[in-house]
Structure formats: structure tokens, C-alpha cells
Amino acid sequence: MKTAQILAWMLSGAIATTAASSKYTEDDESIVVDVAPDFLRPYVLPKYRGHAIKLTQTQTIRFSITANSSDGAFALIQHNGKNSGWLSSRPHAHHLVHEHFYCARGRVQLWGQKNVTNATDEARVGTPGDYGNIPPDTIHTFQLIEPDSQLTHVFHPGGFEHLFDVYSLGGFDTSTISSPYPAVPGDDNPLGGAPTPQEKVLLAGLDLYVASEETYIPRRDFVNGTAGDKSLNWHNGANTLPNDPTEPYFVAKDYGSKYLNSENGYKVIQPLATPEQVTGGNFSMGTIIMSPKLHNQSSSTATLPHHFALQMEDGQLVLSVSGYDTVSLIQGDVAFIPSGIPFMYHATVPFTKFMYMNAGAEGLDHQLLKNSVAWDFPAYPNA
Ligand SMILES: *[C@@H]1O[C@H](CO)[C@@H](O)[C@H](O)[C@H]1NC(C)=O
Ligand SMILES: *[C@@H]1O[C@H](CO)[C@@H](O)[C@H](O)[C@H]1NC(C)=O
Ligand SMILES: *[C@@H]1O[C@H](CO)[C@@H](O)[C@H](O)[C@H]1NC(C)=O
Ligand SMILES: *[C@@H]1O[C@H](CO)[C@@H](O)[C@H](O)[C@H]1NC(C)=O
Ligand SMILES: *[C@@H]1O[C@H](CO)[C@@H](O)[C@H](O)[C@H]1NC(C)=O
Ligand SMILES: *[C@@H]1O[C@H](CO)[C@@H](O)[C@H](O)[C@H]1NC(C)=O
Numbered sequence: 062m063k064t065a066q067i068l069a070w071m072l073s074g075a076i077a078t079t080a081a082s083s084k085y086t087e088d089d090e091s092i093v094v095d096v097a098p099d100f101l102r103p104y105v106l107p108k109y110r111g112h113a114i115k116l117t118q119t120q121t122i123r124f125s126i127t128a129n130s131s132d133g134a135f136a137l138i139q140h141n142g143k144n145s146g147w148l149s150s151r152p153h154a155h156h157l158v159h160e161h162f163y164c165a166r167g168r169v170q171l172w173g174q175k176n177v178t179n180a181t182d183e184a185r186v187g188t189p190g191d192y193g194n195i196p197p198d199t200i201h202t203f204q205l206i207e208p209d210s211q212l213t214h215v216f217h218p219g220g221f222e223h224l225f226d227v228y229s230l231g232g233f234d235t236s237t238i239s240s241p242y243p244a245v246p247g248d249d250n251p252l253g254g255a256p257t258p259q260e261k262v263l264l265a266g267l268d269l270y271v272a273s274e275e276t277y278i279p280r281r282d283f284v285n286g287t288a289g290d291k292s293l294n295w296h297n298g299a300n301t302l303p304n305d306p307t308e309p310y311f312v313a314k315d316y317g318s319k320y321l322n323s324e325n326g327y328k329v330i331q332p333l334a335t336p337e338q339v340t341g342g343n344f345s346m347g348t349i350i351m352s353p354k355l356h357n358q359s360s361s362t363a364t365l366p367h368h369f370a371l372q373m374e375d376g377q378l379v380l381s382v383s384g385y386d387t388v389s390l391i392q393g394d395v396a397f398i399p400s401g402i403p404f405m406y407h408a409t410v411p412f413t414k415f416m417y418m419n420a421g422a423e424g425l426d427h428q429l430l431k432n433s434v435a436w437d438f439p440a441y442p443n444a
Contacts, residue, residue, distance in 0.1 A: 092385035097130040101399050103382045108393025109239040114229035119143055119248040121233045125395040126370055128219030134368045134420035135217035141241040142205045147250035152202040152272040152279060158221045159340040160214060162193035163416060167210030172279045173201045173309035182280050183289035190314025192333045196340055199309040200272045202279055209241060215418060217344045224267045302338050320433035325361045327352040327441035330429055336422040343421045350414045352441050354407035363428060364403040367421030371396050376413025381405040
């Protein structure tokens with residue numbers, strides 16, 4: 062795009078707004094899609110839409126960002142269901158894929174143990190906003206424990222999500238009323254014991270290695286939502302990020318590092334994983350809380366060198382991607398913007414919050430942190 066075109070687009074930006082969540086179209090011109098595209102392009106996938114499958118009789122997986130839609134960089138799925146009474150997966154490790162958990166609704170139990178001698182099995186009860194970092198070769202599993210639970214998973218590189226097409230009980234229709242999950246009674250644990258030799262081969266091809274019951278049984282001795290190294294805080298003190306991309310860790314909502322950027326209204330940035338904590342050093346994720354745009358402020362602008370995505374958590378964000386219509390995003394909406402494409406964004410209501418993902422070390426967080434100060438609150442100043 063030529064400079065003059067970008068300028069014209071920036072001047073015209075943020076006038077027409079359409080609600081991503083209510084406008085639901087197959088119009089090629091729209092940034093709003095009804096399924097994650099098979100190729101790299103900017104898109105907004107509204108809350109609870111997109112390709113989805115039944116993982117069990119009462120649990121769903123929705124594919125918001127896929128290897129195809131991110132050109133292989135990363136994947137984002139939402140896992141919804143009710144309290145099950147059993148683990149959603151047999152304890153396992155990946156050898157290549159780095160996985161991130163983010164509790165988005167209800168409560169979930171999370172386990173992570175580095176697969177080395179004498180490592181501690183760290184277990185947490187996660188409530189919305191809680192985060193877990195699971196590097197390759199970390200044995201992990203998870204369980205939904207409230208009637209309306211949602212665990213968000215991020216995988217990088219992308220591709221691992223294909224496993225849920227293989228382990229599918231069939232498609233789940235999200236095109237009309239899109240319930241979070243099938244509202245049916247019961248649901249017995251569909252997972253048997255150890256995988257058969259054939260299943261092991263299939264799973265290894267998908268980068269999943271089941272931990273045998275002889276070597277790993279998830280601990281259940283939670284006290285105040287945590288079990289493991291007693292020196293680690295859980296909702297009772299700071300969580301610091303390790304300087305080691307092979308180390309699993311958990312961060313409780315609002316107990317990690319916080320930074321305040323005041324360039325264009327306020328942004329409170331809370332990194333959950335930086336390039337220092339991830340395999341390959343080329344991914345980052347965290348959350349940003351924004352103040353609403355005042356009449357005398359302008360939208361924030363960015364053109365990032367890596368693919369960027371966000372999942373809305375609170376408030377309302379107006380997003381304008383160069384070449385596309387401007388949209389308003391609400392809780393649950395997902396936006397994906399390929400590298401090099403300029404975009405503008407602002408909040409319309411106080412305390413607008415999203416989770417961000419960057420496929421590289423110089424993403425949105427990196428740009429904002431250059432002009433930020435250490436900050437003690439998940440709240441911005443009131444003036
Ligand atoms: C990725 O896109 C290709 C080309 O459109 C398609 O054939 C393939 O099925 C897609 N893969 C997945 C997992 O959707
Ligand atoms: C594991 O712990 C045991 C018991 O404390 C100790 O004897 C052993 O040296 C440890 N092994 C390693 C590899 O740290
Ligand atoms: C854990 O490490 C051991 C020793 O390298 C290996 O035999 C085992 O398969 C690993 N477990 C998983 C679940 O990857
Ligand atoms: C659990 O939390 C309560 C209330 O904050 C506290 O008094 C108690 O010491 C905690 N227990 C442990 C084992 O940390
Ligand atoms: C990130 O680094 C890994 C390991 O070097 C590499 O396989 C992957 O392609 C990189 N991803 C991106 C998006 O650059
Ligand atoms: C912008 O507007 C707000 C609210 O009307 C006001 O408090 C603030 O001083 C203004 N800032 C500037 C730089 O004019």
C-alpha cells in the first residue's frame with residue numbers, strides 16, 4: 062500500500078463502526094469471517110463462531126486461529142464444557158509444541174511437571190485470567206471444574222490443533238445459536254487407559270506423548286488452589302517469570318509484572334510470556350487493559366513485524382485494519398492481523414481488556430513497553 066493511501070485510510074478511520082458480534086456475513090470485503098481462513102489475511106472471528114468439534118459428549122473445541130490462518134506461526138482454540146469429574150486429556154508431553162493455558166471462564170485445574178528427575182509436579186486451580194506456560198517436554202493435563210468453564214489454549218508453532226480433528230466425536234454447529242457446549246446430562250470419561258501401540262504411533266505423529274501411570278499421576282492435594290513448591294505464590298503474592306524457556310510456570314491474574322503506557326490514553330500491559338520464556342524466542346503473550354479514548358485523544362496505531370492476534374476479555378475495542386471496514390469487538394471476539402499491515406485501535410468504554418499474542422520478539426507488547434513504566438496496579442490512573 063502506498064503512503065498516500067495509508068494516510069487517507071488513517072484520516073478516514075474509526076468513523077463507520079459495525080459490531081463484529083452482530084454483523085455476521087460472508088461478504089468478501091468484510092474483515093469479519095464465519096470460520097478461520099485457510100490462508101493468511103486479516104480477520105475477526107466473532108465470539109463462539111468458527112469451525113468446532115465435540116471433544117466429548119459435553120465438551121467442545123473451537124478453532125479461532127489455525128496453522129493455515131497464521132501461516133504456521135501459532136494456533137488458538139477455546140475449550141468449553143461443564144465440570145466433568147475427569148481429566149480432559151491423559152497426562153502427556155509434547156516434544157516440539159509450546160503450549161499456553163489461559164482460563165477464560167469458570168474454573169479449571171492445571172498440572173505441569175518438567176520431565177526431568179526430581180522435578181516438582183505443580184498444580185493450580187485456575188480462575189478467569191490465570192495463566193500456565195507449558196514448554197515442550199513438560200508433562201501436563203487439565204480438567205474443567207465449573208458448569209461454565211472455558212480454557213483457552215495457544216500452541217506455537219501452529220498445527221497441533223489438528224489433533225482435535227482426529228480426536229473428534231463430530232462437528233459442533235456454531236453457525237446459529239452456538240451454545241458453549243452440548244447441554245446434555247452425564248458424559249462418561251471417554252479416555253481409556255494406556256494407548257495401544259497403534260495409538261501411540263498416531264499420537265507421536267501429532268506430537269503427543271502420553272505419560273504412563275507408572276511414571277505420573279496428577280496430584281490432588283490442593284491447598285488454597287495450589288499444590289507443589291510451597292515457596293511459589295498463588296493469588297497471594299507476586300509471580301515472576303523464569304529466565305529459562307524450558308521451565309513451566311503459572312501466573313495468577315494480576316500478580317505478574319505490570320507496566321503503564323501513557324502515550325495515547327492509558328494501557329496497562331501485563332506480560333505472561335516474553336521471548337525469554339518461549340521455545341525459539343519468537344513468541345509473546347499477555348494482556349492489555351485500556352482506558353477509553355477521550356475526545357482529544359487519537360486511536361493508537363501499529364504496524365508490527367510479526368503476525369499479531371488478540372482475544373477480547375472485557376469492554377469494547379474499535380479495530381480498524383488497513384484495507385478493511387472498522388469493527389467493534391466485545392468479549393470473546395478474536396482478531397488476527399498479519400505482519401506488516403497497519404492497524405488502529407481504541408477502547409470505547411472504561412477498562413477494555415484483551416489477551417494478545419505475537420509471533421515474534423518485537424510485537425505490540427515490545428513496542429508499548431519501550432515507552433512504559435513499572436506499575437503496581439491492574440488499573441490505570443484516573444486523570
Ligand atoms: C489448510 O488449507 C488447505 C488449503 O486450502 C486445506 O486443503 C486444508 O484442509 C487446510 N487444513 C486444515 C487443517 O484445515
Ligand atoms: C533426586 O532426589 C534424590 C533424593 O533427594 C537424590 O538422591 C538424587 O540425587 C536426585 N537426583 C537428581 C538427578 O537430582
Ligand atoms: C520423559 O522422559 C523420559 C526419559 O527421557 C522418556 O522416556 C519419557 O518418554 C518422557 N515422557 C514423556 C511423557 O514424554
Ligand atoms: C490458605 O489461605 C488462608 C487464608 O488466606 C490462610 O490463612 C492459610 O494460611 C493458607 N494455607 C496455606 C497452607 O497456605
Ligand atoms: C520460531 O522459532 C522456531 C524455532 O527456531 C521456528 O521453528 C519457527 O518457525 C519460528 N516461528 C516464527 C513465526 O518465526
Ligand atoms: C483532554 O480532555 C480531558 C477531558 O475532557 C481533559 O481532562 C484533559 O485535560 C484534556 N487533555 C488535553 C491535553 O487537552
